[in-house]
Amino acid sequence: MSLVENQVVSNQLQNTVVGKTIVKVVANQNPHTFVWFATEPQYAFAAAEVSHKQAEQYEALLTGKVIENSEVHFGSYSTYNFLYVGDRALMFSLPTRYYAPGEKPPKRHQLYLVFDDGSSLALCGSLGGAVYLFRVDENGLAADYPPPDTPSVLSDEFSESFFLDLIKNTDLAKLKPAKTVKCFLATNNRIPGLDNSILHEILWEVQVNPKSDMAALGEAEYKRLYAAIKKVFPAVIAAGGLDTGKDIFGNPGTYATQVSRNTLGKPCGRCGAPIIKEPHLGGAVYYCPKCQPILKVKRSGF
Structure with a gap:
C-alpha cells in the first residue's frame, strides 16, 4: 500500500472504528503463504507454520479491547496502518474494508473484527502483506524494524x-x-x-x-x-x-x-x-x- 492509501484508510478508520469495542475476532480464516501474522517482532515474516500459530493468539489478545487510535507509520520495507488496541498495536498492510451494521461481510478474509455496535472491519490480502500485533513500547509505538532514513513526504523534514x-x-x-x-x-x-x-x-x-x-x-x-x-x-x-x-x-x-x-x-x-x-x-x-x-x-x- 502507498502512503496515500494508508493515510486515506487511517483517516476513515479514525472516524469509523476508533472508540469501538471488539467483540469477535477471526484470524487467518483463509491461510495465505504471503500473509504474515506475528505477536512479537522476532516472528515477523516467519515460515507459514509459525505465522499460522501466531494467528491463533489474535482472538485472545484483541477480544474485549477498545480501538484507541489510528495512525500511519513507516517501516524499513513499507508504510503501515496502525490501530492501537490496549497494550498492542495492530500493524497491517492489507486492503481494508469497513462494514456498517447489517452489511454482509466478505466470505474470504485474513482478519475480521466485529464491533459492539454490529459494524465490522475486514483485512483481505489476496496479494499478501503483514498483519502484526506487536506490543506498544514506552514511546507508544509498536516494535517494528529500524525506521527508514527518509522522512515522510508529508513532513517538513522532507524539504x-x-x-x-x-x-x-x-x-x-x-x-x-x-x-x-x-x-x-x-x-x-x-x-x-x-x-x-x-x-x-x-x-x-x-x-x-x-x-x-x-x-x-x-x-x-x-x-x-x-x-x-x-x-x-x-x-x-x-x-x-x-x-x-x-x-x-x-x-x-x-x-x-x-x-x-x-x-x-x-x-x-x-x-x-x-x-x-x-x-x-x-x-x-x-x-x-x-x-x-x-x-x-x-x-x-x-
Missing part, C-alpha cells in the same frame, strides 16, 4: 534540500535494476510510500517520463519533481484517494488521474495525445508520449 541531497548522494550510474526516474523514485523504499500509481501523476505534472534516465534530468527538473511530490500527495489524500483505487467503504477516490488505466488511450489532458501503457521494471508505466518524452542523454544536474 527541497533534503530531496536534492538524496539525489546527489545516490550514484545514479549504478542504480539497479535500471537508472530510470521510476527506479529512483518508486523502488527500494527510497521514498517511503511513493508507489507506482501516484508516481504517474507526479511525473505527468512535471512532464517527465518514468523511463527517462534520472541522470538525464537537471537541477531545475529535480526541483520541479520535488514541488510536484509536495503538491500531489496532499491533493490525493484530500480527495480520498485516486479514482483507480477504493476506500474502506468500497468507493473510488475522487482524484481524477491523468495517466492510469482509466485514461489509457484517451487524450492527454494537456496536449491531446493518447495516453499509452508500456512494461517497465516488471510492471507497467502510463504516460503521454508527446509531452513526456523519454530522455536518455546523460548529463549532471549539479
Whole structure:
C-alpha cells in the first residue's frame, strides 16, 4: 500500500472504528503463504507454520479491547496502518474494508473484527502483506524494524534540500535494476510510500517520463519533481484517494488521474495525445508520449 492509501484508510478508520469495542475476532480464516501474522517482532515474516500459530493468539489478545487510535507509520520495507488496541498495536498492510451494521461481510478474509455496535472491519490480502500485533513500547509505538532514513513526504523534514541531497548522494550510474526516474523514485523504499500509481501523476505534472534516465534530468527538473511530490500527495489524500483505487467503504477516490488505466488511450489532458501503457521494471508505466518524452542523454544536474 502507498502512503496515500494508508493515510486515506487511517483517516476513515479514525472516524469509523476508533472508540469501538471488539467483540469477535477471526484470524487467518483463509491461510495465505504471503500473509504474515506475528505477536512479537522476532516472528515477523516467519515460515507459514509459525505465522499460522501466531494467528491463533489474535482472538485472545484483541477480544474485549477498545480501538484507541489510528495512525500511519513507516517501516524499513513499507508504510503501515496502525490501530492501537490496549497494550498492542495492530500493524497491517492489507486492503481494508469497513462494514456498517447489517452489511454482509466478505466470505474470504485474513482478519475480521466485529464491533459492539454490529459494524465490522475486514483485512483481505489476496496479494499478501503483514498483519502484526506487536506490543506498544514506552514511546507508544509498536516494535517494528529500524525506521527508514527518509522522512515522510508529508513532513517538513522532507524539504527541497533534503530531496536534492538524496539525489546527489545516490550514484545514479549504478542504480539497479535500471537508472530510470521510476527506479529512483518508486523502488527500494527510497521514498517511503511513493508507489507506482501516484508516481504517474507526479511525473505527468512535471512532464517527465518514468523511463527517462534520472541522470538525464537537471537541477531545475529535480526541483520541479520535488514541488510536484509536495503538491500531489496532499491533493490525493484530500480527495480520498485516486479514482483507480477504493476506500474502506468500497468507493473510488475522487482524484481524477491523468495517466492510469482509466485514461489509457484517451487524450492527454494537456496536449491531446493518447495516453499509452508500456512494461517497465516488471510492471507497467502510463504516460503521454508527446509531452513526456523519454530522455536518455546523460548529463549532471549539479
